[in-house]
Amino acid sequence: MASRPKPHDHAACVSDAMARAEHICAETGARFTPLRRRVLERIWAGHKPTGAYEILEDLGRDDGKPVAPVTVYRALDFLMAHGLVHRLNSLNAFIGCPRAGAGHEAVFLICEDCKRVAEIDDPAVGETLARDAADQGFSVSTQMIEVMGRCPDCQAAAHG
Amino acid sequence: MASRPKPHDHAACVSDAMARAEHICAETGARFTPLRRRVLERIWAGHKPTGAYEILEDLGRDDGKPVAPVTVYRALDFLMAHGLVHRLNSLNAFIGCPRAGAGHEAVFLICEDCKRVAEIDDPAVGETLARDAADQGFSVSTQMIEVMGRCPDCQAAAHG
DNA sequence: TGATGTAATGTAACGTTATAACGTGTCAAT
DNA sequence: ATTGACACGTTATAACGTTACATTACATCA
Numbered sequence: 001m002a003s004r005p006k007p008h009d010h011a012a013c014v015s016d017a018m019a020r021a022e023h024i025c026a027e028t029g030a031r032f033t034p035l036r037r038r039v040l041e042r043i044w045a046g047h048k049p050t051g052a053y054e055i056l057e058d059l060g061r062d063d064g065k066p067v068a069p070v071t072v073y074r075a076l077d078f079l080m081a082h083g084l085v086h087r088l089n090s091l092n093a094f095i096g097c098p099r100a101g102a103g104h105e106a107v108f109l110i111c112e113d114c115k116r117v118a119e120i121d122d123p124a125v126g127e128t129l130a131r132d133a134a135d136q137g138f139s140v141s142t143q144m145i146e147v148m149g150r151c152p153d154c155q156a157a158a159h160g
Numbered sequence: 161m162a163s164r165p166k167p168h169d170h171a172a173c174v175s176d177a178m179a180r181a182e183h184i185c186a187e188t189g190a191r192f193t194p195l196r197r198r199v200l201e202r203i204w205a206g207h208k209p210t211g212a213y214e215i216l217e218d219l220g221r222d223d224g225k226p227v228a229p230v231t232v233y234r235a236l237d238f239l240m241a242h243g244l245v246h247r248l249n250s251l252n253a254f255i256g257c258p259r260a261g262a263g264h265e266a267v268f269l270i271c272e273d274c275k276r277v278a279e280i281d282d283p284a285v286g287e288t289l290a291r292d293a294a295d296q297g298f299s300v301s302t303q304m305i306e307v308m309g310r311c312p313d314c315q316a317a318a319h320g
Numbered sequence: 321t322g323a324t325g326t327a328a329t330g331t332a333a334c335g336t337t338a339t340a341a342c343g344t345g346t347c348a349a350t
Numbered sequence: 351a352t353t354g355a356c357a358c359g360t361t362a363t364a365a366c367g368t369t370a371c372a373t374t375a376c377a378t379c380a
Contacts, residue, residue: 051365053366070368070369073366073367
């Protein structure tokens with residue numbers, strides 16, 4: 001066990017994320033309601049991009065009562081507005097933000113095999129883009145950078 | 161007329177694009193069928209991102225006969241595969257590639273006001289991303305970079 | 321305390337985007 | 351003339367997202 005590359009205490013990682021969320025909401029006076037909490041938990045559960053309807057079904061399963069799409073989307077909007085989750089446009093899916101709280105322009109590395117996502121944060125990318133945009137007289141408000149490819153694990157698994 | 165900032169001979173610009181497309185397909189032995197041509201023409205018609213269903217309706221209007229979604233998506237797949245159009249993930253829309261033929265990792269500047277899109281091509285961005293990815297042992301296959309903001313015209317119009 | 325305002329959630333219907341599965345036509349090469 | 355590959359047609363359905371309006375929860379302050 002000691003030699004495994006990624007022990008990854010998942011339970012701890014999730015509860016960390018929830019604690020951060022609670023903290024951020026408390027700070028900003030936002031209401032971290034049970035529904036929002038459940039949606040965020042569900043998103044963190046797999047460490048993978050999660051579709052809105054996947055969340056929806058899980059919530060419905062939990063407590064017999066089915067949940068409407070709009071309910072999930074509202075919670076997702078809240079979570080995004082507070083920087084707790086990101087939307088991955090290339091997948092129509094959502095993922096928990098490991099740097100929640102730190103305002104950032106994230107770059108996502110999306111593994112085409114295992115679908116896991118790494119979030120990196122290189123200010124140089126945003127700066128370069130901002131400069132390029134400025135050269136055209138274009139003023140930037142937000143960015144979306146998603147890089148598709150293969151994660152180290154999957155490269156190894158393909159004994160590449 | 162001589163002093164207008166952007167004369168932009170649209171007819172010429174579209175017919176150039178079509179000629180390029182024809183050339184590229186001829187080179188690669190791909191079949192530039194009437195349907196594919198019509199879809200590409202429709203995409204170029206507005207210089208704006210165009211939704212698949214918008215194309216679909218226009219095609220149906222042209223010749224009484226309605227067209228099925230899958231027909232349009234197949235044509236779009238073809239056009240993308242040959243680098244003639246790009247998909248804008250943040251808009252679920254498609255736009256003609258002004259650099260068709262030149263393999264490239266494009267960066268899109270999308271104006272939130274007028275929806276027009278500029279495609280820029282700064283190799284530095286891709287290189288930085290590739291380096292960042294490599295640092296994580298991640299091998300890149302494709303990228304998607306979409307920058308939202310305001311184009312020069314719309315900034316001026318807002319007398320910003 | 322109970323009237324009031326606001327934020328959150330519920331409910332139903334609908335709109336938009338995309339694909340699956342399978343059949344038919346077209347055309348070139350053998 | 352047959353075969354095989356590819357393009358396109360047809361039907362159905364999956365997947366994703368929003369609008370509009372009703373109801374409930376909760377804080378606040380007269």
